[in-house]
Amino acid sequence: MAACWPEPIVSVQALSQTGLPTVPNRYVKPAHQRPIFKADQSDAEMEIPVLDMSDVWEKPEGLRRVRSACEEWGFFQMVNHGVNHALMESVRGAWREFFELPLEEKRKYANSPDTYEGYGSRLGVVKDAKLDWSDYFYFNYLPSSLRNPSKWPSQPPKIRELIEEYGEEVRKLCERLVETLSESLGLEPNNLMKALGGEDKVGASLRTNYYPKCPQPHLTLGLSSHSDPGGITILLPDEKVAGLQVRRGAGWVTVKSVPNALIVNMGDQIQILSNGIFKSVEHQVIVSSGMDRVSLAYFYNPRSDIPIGPIKQLITENRPALYKPIRFDEYRLLIRQKGPCGKNQVDSLLASINDDK
Numbered sequence: 386m387a388a389c390w391p392e393p394i395v396s397v398q399a400l401s402q403t404g405l406p407t408v409p410n411r412y413v414k415p416a417h418q419r420p421i422f423k424a425d426q427s428d429a430e431m432e433i434p435v436l437d438m439s440d441v442w443e444k445p446e447g448l449r450r451v452r453s454a455c456e457e458w459g460f461f462q463m464v465n466h467g468v469n470h471a472l473m474e475s476v477r478g479a480w481r482e483f484f485e486l487p488l489e490e491k492r493k494y495a496n497s498p499d500t501y502e503g504y505g506s507r508l509g510v511v512k513d514a515k516l517d518w519s520d521y522f523y524f525n526y527l528p529s530s531l532r533n534p535s536k537w538p539s540q541p542p543k544i545r546e547l548i549e550e551y552g553e554e555v556r557k558l559c560e561r562l563v564e565t566l567s568e569s570l571g572l573e574p575n576n577l578m579k580a581l582g583g584e585d586k587v588g589a590s591l592r593t594n595y596y597p598k599c600p601q602p603h604l605t606l607g608l609s610s611h612s613d614p615g616g617i618t619i620l621l622p623d624e625k626v627a628g629l630q631v632r633r634g635a636g637w638v639t640v641k642s643v644p645n646a647l648i649v650n651m652g653d654q655i656q657i658l659s660n661g662i663f664k665s666v667e668h669q670v671i672v673s674s675g676m677d678r679v680s681l682a683y684f685y686n687p688r689s690d691i692p693i694g695p696i697k698q699l700i701t702e703n704r705p706a707l708y709k710p711i712r713f714d715e716y717r718l719l720i721r722q723k724g725p726c727g728k729n730q731v732d733s734l735l736a737s738i739n740d741d742k
């Protein structure tokens with residue numbers, strides 16, 4: 386029998402459109418999880434690194450810059466990444482139009498926790514959980530055997546074509562980035578791709594996030610603190626409104642997106658494969674009372690049915706294997722059941738290997 390949600394799904398967008406003056410209790414986070422807005426932060430001037438990829442790919446110091454960004458931040462913004470700027474704008478615009486369609490139209494794609502594919506408003510199936518202030522549309526893109534454009538929105542008219550075009554460009558970018566990451570770890574260029582299961586077997590999925598306006602942004606989050614479970618994430622942010630915050634020590638840095646940049650971050654599988662050299666860093670999304678926000682997250686993941694553990698060459702006497710190998714299909718179940726929960730999952734793998742000793 387198909388699994389279902391523990392409570393009826395409420396579209397946050399529809400809720401926001403009622404013009405309600407306060408955030409319903411379901412979305413009010415406990416005090417320690419509530420966001421800190423930039424004006425309240427002491428490290429407000431900190432920024433995630435911005436890398437010009439034409440330098441990274443052409444200059445000898447490029448690999449070193451990538452390495453330090455992945456070790457220290459787990460995140461960087463990329464300019465000159467090769468993805469067509471007009472295409473980025475069009476695909477984001479098409480998704481915005483999709484979310485502006487009447488609720489009945491979007492509901493045709495309502496998802497379930499079996500696969501998460503389609504239109505949804507929650508992550509995790511824990512009854513009475515506090516919910517995030519967002520809706521999303523999610524689907525599989527790779528391997529191509531899992532790609533089914535008939536599950537993608539059919540409105541606005543050009544959206545499927547744009548998804549396909551953007552998906553291909555980002556796939557190529559990810560292949561190139563995986564080589565760059567491999568070399569920056571001191572490995573052969575194709576080593577990391579092999580460890581991910583190979584170009585033809587890796588997975589990819591796309592999630593478009595829609596963060597509606599919120600009457601009390603200080604009480605809730607658009608997306609709770611989490612690290613991405615997969616390989617690398619390529620985020621196409623909304624350039625008009627900030628929202629993404631990245632963990633830095635005890636605080637959060639709000640990303641100021643550079644025009645035409647894509648944001649990349651390391652997921653838990655890269656932390657595992659790199660034996661902890663690269664960090665999958667916690668992040669969250671804050672919402673705004675004046676503006677809604679759209680972002681596209683392209684998740685590039687390992688092949689799902691092979692064990693993923695630290696790459697052999699990165700295990701040394703001084704740096705023994707930090708993580709137990711685990712298959713990605715198994716790993717991903719936790720976030721699908723419990724929803725976003727910081728870095729608990731990758732940390733639990735760390736704990737379990739130590740427990741065995």
Ligand code: OGA
Nearest residue numbers: 592594613629670680682
């Ligand atoms: C995500 C994510 C950030 C954003 O989808 O995993 O972290 O800015 N999104 O929407």
Ligand code: NI
Nearest residue numbers: 611612613668
């Ligand atoms: Ni994320």
